[in-house]
Amino acid sequence: MSSKVLIEVRGLSKIFADAENRVTALNDISLQVQEGQIYGIVGMSGAGKSTLIRCINRLDTPNEGQIIYRGQDILAMNRQELLGARRKMGMIFQQFNLFMQRTVAQNIRYPLEITGVSRKAADQRVAQLLDIVGLQDKARAYPAQLSGGQRQRVGIARALANEPDLLLCDEATSALDPMTTQSILDLLQDINRRLGITILLITHEMAVIRQICHRVAILDGGRVVEEGDVDSVFRNTRSEAGKRLFGVLPQQASEDPDTPSLRIVFDGAAAEKPVISKLSQQTGVFVNILSANMNHLQGKTYGQMIIEKPRDPAENAAVIAYLEGQGLTVREVNTP
Amino acid sequence: MSWAQLWPLILEGTWDTLYMTIPATILSYLIGMPLGLLLVITASDGIRPKPAFHSALGVVINFLRSIPFIILLAMLFPVTRLVMGRAIGTTAIIFPLIISAFPYVARMVEGSILEVDRGVIEAAQSLGSTDWQLIAKVMIPEALPSLLNGAAIVTVTILGYTAMASAAGGGGLGAIAITKGLNLRKMDVMYAAAIALVILVQVITIAGNRLTKKIDHRKR
Numbered sequence: 001m002s003s004k005v006l007i008e009v010r011g012l013s014k015i016f017a018d019a020e021n022r023v024t025a026l027n028d029i030s031l032q033v034q035e036g037q038i039y040g041i042v043g044m045s046g047a048g049k050s051t052l053i054r055c056i057n058r059l060d061t062p063n064e065g066q067i068i069y070r071g072q073d074i075l076a077m078n079r080q081e082l083l084g085a086r087r088k089m090g091m092i093f094q095q096f097n098l099f100m101q102r103t104v105a106q107n108i109r110y111p112l113e114i115t116g117v118s119r120k121a122a123d124q125r126v127a128q129l130l131d132i133v134g135l136q137d138k139a140r141a142y143p144a145q146l147s148g149g150q151r152q153r154v155g156i157a158r159a160l161a162n163e164p165d166l167l168l169c170d171e172a173t174s175a176l177d178p179m180t181t182q183s184i185l186d187l188l189q190d191i192n193r194r195l196g197i198t199i200l201l202i203t204h205e206m207a208v209i210r211q212i213c214h215r216v217a218i219l220d221g222g223r224v225v226e227e228g229d230v231d232s233v234f235r236n237t238r239s240e241a242g243k244r245l246f247g248v249l250p251q252q253a254s255e256d257p258d259t260p261s262l263r264i265v266f267d268g269a270a271a272e273k274p275v276i277s278k279l280s281q282q283t284g285v286f287v288n289i290l291s292a293n294m295n296h297l298q299g300k301t302y303g304q305m306i307i308e309k310p311r312d313p314a315e316n317a318a319v320i321a322y323l324e325g326q327g328l329t330v331r332e333v334n335t336p
Numbered sequence: 337m338s339w340a341q342l343w344p345l346i347l348e349g350t351w352d353t354l355y356m357t358i359p360a361t362i363l364s365y366l367i368g369m370p371l372g373l374l375l376v377i378t379a380s381d382g383i384r385p386k387p388a389f390h391s392a393l394g395v396v397i398n399f400l401r402s403i404p405f406i407i408l409l410a411m412l413f414p415v416t417r418l419v420m421g422r423a424i425g426t427t428a429i430i431f432p433l434i435i436s437a438f439p440y441v442a443r444m445v446e447g448s449i450l451e452v453d454r455g456v457i458e459a460a461q462s463l464g465s466t467d468w469q470l471i472a473k474v475m476i477p478e479a480l481p482s483l484l485n486g487a488a489i490v491t492v493t494i495l496g497y498t499a500m501a502s503a504a505g506g507g508g509l510g511a512i513a514i515t516k517g518l519n520l521r522k523m524d525v526m527y528a529a530a531i532a533l534v535i536l537v538q539v540i541t542i543a544g545n546r547l548t549k550k551i552d553h554r555k556r
Contacts (some may be wrong), residue, residue: 083466095454101480
């Protein structure tokens, strides 16, 4: 992976103010997104993440700071330059925001129409994009006739039409059911890998970060409270906000046990009970639970469980393989 | 009055009514539609905020809208004479009809365009649309069903105004109902003209509704 910085946010601040109230939505945010990365910004609602991503293409105007994109400050651009930059950044939305009076093909065609791509070239490009998002048979359908997942696929195709180098995702899976979320995440990962498009996404779901992001920033109260590679942030969550998002209660923040053990992170993607009992059935290994700290929210399980690490390396490997196969994150702790 | 006498009268009245209504509707859209769009884009949360201009335009539109047509008709006599060559008659009355209707059209258009989901406009902005592209390719097409429905309402309103044409020597079904019906105590003429007006309004309304449904792809 290339290590060139595609977009750099420097000292970004945004204050919403009216006669009575002053709300600091973003407070001195700085971060760098490398070319080819999937960069996730996660936070509870009200953390400022939506404002942040909307500042990147200036749908919102921050009060202070710089956004350097390919060596140019987006916030200092004139209208013409801004249009050019926007045409190189696609964006997808939680509510899809499709043109309701245009067919799927016409939606995808819109960015090509406004940049003056010839009819023939546009036809080809639309066909290609329909293929990428797997909607070849829906070209003539209207958005109202599509499911949520299909609508987001149209949104993705539309965002990719002008071959952008950056895709901004504003809670792109938050309006979708878990299965559809999975297929959209797979598609985004595929686009990142195959087309080399850098992705900057915001979400309130840790599961999204864990599944496709390379790097993560945790936003809380308009500040970046933690930033790093997804793996290391997962293994060693330091911020209160991060622990909350992982479902660990602050006062019970997991102290590592003395014995070699496995830490299992439940981030809402898998159920708790069947996993542990099935683990024993499937692998034939009986695990010893040392501690567990679980929260149940809307039928999903968040939290951590510490189990004793099986002595036998083969059994250990089987346990880890099974748990990871269930979509859980497993880390060895206290391993000599 | 016999049918043979009534028919030509009603047909002539219908023709005169449409002769006033249709050009007045088209011309008031020519003026009112751009103004409605201007109201939307210059609003403080619009794509080109110009708050001072926006409120000034709003004041003028509200002022014109608050004058009842029959009063405006009389007030405009000198101007109408200047513009149309004469102040009274079926053709001359088209001018005050336009002046009375375009502010109404501006508000109707403003309402329709504001119905377009803000997120859809933002999506178009995020793709690098110019302001003109936003207006011509997103706002108007996305609002088209609502604009069409509004046009049917505007047409019916202007049709209603034409009934007051007799006050300025104009023709049409309204004038027939009053001058050749009520004033001469020929109630059959008055009722016949009124029924013809009702049928016209029904036709316009139903046609408007059908067309609106046909072109709207939001629900299916």
